[in-house]
Amino acid sequence: MKRKIVTHYIIEQKITSESENKLSPSFFMNRKIAPPIKDAVDFDLKLKPYDKYVLRNGVEVYAVNAGAEELIQIEWIFFAGNCYEEKRMVATAANFLLKNGTTQKSAFAINEQVDYYGASLARACYNETASITLHSLTKHLHRLLPLVRELLTDANFPEEELLLFQQNSRQRLEVNLKKNDFVANRLIDEYLFGFEHPYGTYSRFEDLAALERADLIAFYDRYYRTGKCILFVAGKLPATIFEQLETAFGDLPLHGGVVEVPVKPVLPALERKYRVVNDPNGVQGAIRLARDFPNRHHPDFFGAQVLNAILGGFFGSRLMNNIREDKGYTYGIYSYLQNHVQQSAWVVSTEAGKDVCEAAILEIYNEMADLRDELVEEEELMLVRNYLMGSILGDLDGPFHIIGRWKNIVLNGLEEDYFYQSIKTIKTIQPEELQQLARKYLQPESFYELVVV
C-alpha cells in the first residue's frame, strides 16, 4: 500500500445539490489544465436525523433506517468502561468474557449460534463505555436477539474461561511488548494522564494474574445486568424493530439512571523528554509527541481539527509532505486529536528509521514553528477545506456511518448541531485564527517527546 489507512472520526451526510458540471467531449483538450471542479465547501451536507424510542424500562434507542442491503447493526452501549473499575483490567475482562458462557449455554454453544446465522458479536471496552455490537443479515435478527438477552441477564463467567483469558492475554502481552509502537502508545498516555488515571493506565502481567471470577461477576452485575444501557441501531430495519427490541430488552432492569463517573485526578509526568530502549537490535524508532488538549466542548476544538489536518491529519499534510515525501524518513506520519470524553490530547505519531529519529523530531518542531510564524496560504487552506468536506461526504456514506456520528454526539453530550458547527468551521475558519491556535497549542515546550527504539 502506498500508505496506512488513517482512522477518521465516523461522520455522515449527503449532498442535496445536483452536479453543476457540464461534461462534454472535446476535440481539443489540454491535459495540463484541470477540469473545472465544484468546491466541496459548496456542498450542503446533511446528517440524516435519527428516530428515537424509549423502551418501557427507560432504555433509549437511537435508530437510523437506511441502506440498500438487508443488513443490520445493533450496538448496546453500557457505562462500563475502565474508569468504573476498582481493580485494573476488570472492565476489559468482563466485557470480553460476557459471551463466554451463561448458566444455560457454554461459550461454544453461544459462538456456534452466532456463527450459524453468519452474524458477529463484537465486544469493545473503552474508558467510559463498553459495548456489544451485533452485525447480521436482517432476516436472522429475530433469532439473535434472544441470545443477546441471555448474555445481558445470565452471563456466568466460568472459571475456566477466565483462566484461559488470563493465559492467552499474558502471552499476547508478551508479544506486544516486543513492538516499539505498542510500548510507545502505552508510555505516552502514562506521561499525559498518569498511571492512576483511566486514560493513562495499561495492563500489566500482575493485573492479569490478580483477576478473579468474583470481580467480574460483581462488575457485570452492577454495570451490565442492572447498568445503564443505550442502544444504537442502523441498517435496513424491519418494520417490527422496536417491538422486537421491546420484547427482548424492555423488561430488563437496565435502569437508565445516570451513572456518575468516579473522578480520578490527571497527574501528568514532570519530565518532558524520553528515550527508551526496547529492542536493541531494532531498525526503527517509534516517535510520539503529545500534549494535553481540552475535550470536544471547548470552543477551540473545531478550529484545532482544521489546524491538525494541515499539520498531520491527512496524506497531503505538511508533516507527510516533509518527512515522508521529501525526506523519506518514514512510511507514514500522522497527527490527531485523541477522542477522550473528559480531556483529550494532541498527538504526533510515526515510525522512522533509527538513525533519522532525531532529525524527524526536529522537522516536526519546524512544522509547528511555521504554523506559528506564518499565515497559512489561501490555496493550501482551500485544499484542506475541500479535502475535509469531501472526506466527510465520503466517510458518512451508509447507515452504519450515520449512526456512528450520532453516537459520538449522544455519548459526548454534545449539542445536536455539533455536526453543522464543525462543517461551518471547516468552511469559514481564517488563517489568522489558525495561527492563533498554533501559537496557543503548538509550542514545543508543551509536548511530551518520546522515542522507543
Next chain:
Amino acid sequence: MIQFSRFVLPNGLRVLVHEDNSTPMAVVNVLYDVGARDEDPERTGFAHLFEHLMFGGSINIPEYDDELQKAGGENNAYTTNDLTNYYCQLPSANIETAFWLESDRMLSLAFSKKSLDVQRKVVCEEFKEHYINRPYGDIWFKMREMAYENHPYRWMTIGKELRHVEEASLDDVKNFFKKHYNPVNAILVVAGNVVTEQVYELAVKWFGDIPAGDKYNRTVPQELEQQVARRMDITADVPVDAFLKTWHMPARLDPDYYVADLITDILGGGASSRLYQSLVKEKQLFTNIDCYHFGSTDAGLICIDGKLVKGVRPEDAELAVQAQLDLLMNEGVTAMELEKVKNKTESTMAFEDMSVMNRAASLAYYELLGDANLMNTELSRYNEVTADQLVELSRRIFEEKNSHTLYYRAKNNQ
C-alpha cells in the same frame, strides 16, 4: 444483484460502470494486470515500489494528490502478488478530475529522479516497519521460499530483500511502465452516483487517445506436483513459539476453489470453528489458531497458523492439528456445519458489498479473472458445495507430501 455495463475502447481499455445513486460519491478504480509474480527474481519488490512512484507526478500533472484533494477526493492503492489496484473516491460532481488524473498517469509518468530516490527510502521504511522491526515479521518470507520452488509466489510483494528495492534504477522504472502500464493491460471501473453514458463519454475523452501498448502475455513458471513434505525449524528472538503449516490448494478459477475456501471456514473461521474450539479452548495447546488462504489467482496455499501455549512443544501441537485434519478427512462435516459456513459466506459478501469502493474493486478483479459477472454468481457456487466434496478435497489437500511445516521457536524457551 450488482448491475453493471461493460465496454471496451478501441485501445483495449476495458471499462465497467456500476450506477448507485444512493450515494453522493463516485469511485474510480484502475486495475493494472501486474503484480509481484511478474517480477524478475533479481529485482523483486518492484511492482510495489512502482505503485509508490505512480503518485510522484505524471507527464502533465506534477502533484496527483493535491489535485485530487482539491476536488474533495481521497485515494489509495495496493499491490499483491497478482495485481496492482488504484482507487479514488470523490464527490460525483467532480468525477472528471479523477479521469484527468488517472488518464494522465496511464499516458506517461514524469519519471522524476527525486521521486524515485525518496520512494526507495519510504519503501525501505515500510519494509522495516512491517517485516523487520516486528516479532515473527519474517515468517512469511521463509514459508514462501519453502512452499514455492519455481513460482514467483516465492517472494513477498514488498520484495525478497531491501537491496532489491535500493538498487532500482530509473531505467527499470521506465521499462516497467512501458511493459505493464497501458490501456490494453488495464481495467477501469467507475461506480457510484454516475450515469453510464456520461462515463462512456469521459472514458473516450480522457483515455481514448492513449496508445494501446502491447498486451503482456504472462509466462509464469508453475510448481511441479510436490512429492515430499518440506520442513523448517528455526529459532529467533520472539517471546513464544509459533507454528505455521501450509498445503498447496487449487487456483482461483478452479471449481474446487470454493470447496477449499469453505474448508478453511470449517477449520478456522471464528470462535466456533474446529481448530479454535478444540486446540485453544479444549486442549489449550494454542493461544490462537487460524486457518485461511490468500485467494491467489494461481494455485495458492491453505495455511494453519497459531501461537503455542508456553511449555507446549511444536511437535505435540502439530500432532493435535493433524488429529483435527484426520477427523475432517475421515468423518466429514455435519449438515449444520456446512450450512453455517455457507451462511457466513453470504453474510460476508453482503457486508463487503455495502461499500461502493469494495463493489468497484470486486468488479475490476472479477473482470481480470475473465468474467465480471462472477460478482453475482459466486454465491451460488458456494451454495452448491456438498459435504462429500469437502471430504474428498480435504483428502487431496491435506496429504503430508503436499505440506510445508515451519516451527518458529522462541530463543529463551530452550
